[in-house]
Amino acid sequence: EVQLVQSGAEVKKPGESLKISCKGSGYSFSSYWIGWVRQMPGKGLEWMGIIYPGDSDTRDSPSFQGQVTISADKSISTVYLQWSSLKASDTAMYYCARLRTWGGLLTTFGGGPRDAFDIWGQGTMVTVSS
Amino acid sequence: DIQMTQSPSTLSASVGDRVTITCRASQSISSWLAWYQQKPGKAPKLLIYKASSLESGVPSRFSGSGSGTDFTLTISSLQPDDFATYHCQQYSSYSRFGQGTKVEIK
Numbered sequence: 001e002v003q004l005v006q007s008g009a010e011v012k013k014p015g016e017s018l019k020i021s022c023k024g025s026g027y028s029f030s031s032y033w034i035g036w037v038r039q040m041p042g043k044g045l046e047w048m049g050i051i052y053p054g055d056s057d058t059r060d061s062p063s064f065q066g067q068v069t070i071s072a073d074k075s076i077s078t079v080y081l082q083w084s085s086l087k088a089s090d091t092a093m094y095y096c097a098r099l100r101t102w103g104g105l106l107t108t109f110g111g112g113p114r115d116a117f118d119i120w121g122q123g124t125m126v127t128v129s130s
Numbered sequence: 131d132i133q134m135t136q137s138p139s140t141l142s143a144s145v146g147d148r149v150t151i152t153c154r155a156s157q158s159i160s161s162w163l164a165w166y167q168q169k170p171g172k173a174p175k176l177l178i179y180k181a182s183s184l185e186s187g188v189p190s191r192f193s194g195s196g197s198g199t200d201f202t203l204t205i206s207s208l209q210p211d212d213f214a215t216y217h218c219q220q221y222s223s224y225s226r227f228g229q230g231t232k233v234e235i236k
Binding site for chain 2: 035037044045046047050059061062095097100109110111112114115116117118120121122123
């Protein structure tokens with residue numbers, strides 16, 4: 001079964017650092033782009049950025065650039081989303097999701113390849129509160 | 131920066147109704163548009179990609195149309211399982227989602 005499994009819920013204080021994970025299985029992990037999507041409480045979905053685990057090519061949304069770091073370790077089929085200093089406004093559900101097309105068939109533009117997300121993780125709730 | 135505007139924000143409908151949700155892009159995105167369904171506490175589920183292609187396993191009552199700046203998601207006969215929030219997503223330049231449309235029971 002193709003799936004993405006995310007790390008568990010986190011409760012942090014403002015200023016703390018955090019790294020959450022997304023582990024893929026059931027497919028060739030290195031060959032499919034994975035993205036991160038934020039959903040603040042009661043709000044819509046926001047595209048944060050995307051990474052190709054095969055070579056760690058990363059495309060960040062201009063809205064999130066400098067706020068978070070997306071990375072990957074293909075040896076353990078895992079993608080990460082990291083903050084160096086959390087703010088209360090980072091409180092949200094974070095989803096990882098896989099692009100539906102094998103990377104070798106996609107053309108990459110400035111903002112990454114043009115494709116939809118077909119497989120989603122279960123989400124990681126991050127709560128930042130003093 | 132391409133903005134996506136969905137309408138309506140909320141839609142009240144009954145089982146069996148034909149439902150149409152609209153998504154408008156601030157500039158042309160060709161057919162680089164997807165539609166997702168999301169239920170409370172769950173991750174989104176892909177329904178439609180490339181504006182009109184039905185994802186495998188998705189019931190045929192869901193359909194998508196449009197190109198350029200104007201797109202629609204249609205549910206031909208609303209079923210009890212379809213009460214949810216629907217999101218459009220452009221992936222022409224970077225990516226951005228619409229604000230979502232909640233389909234609720236009338």
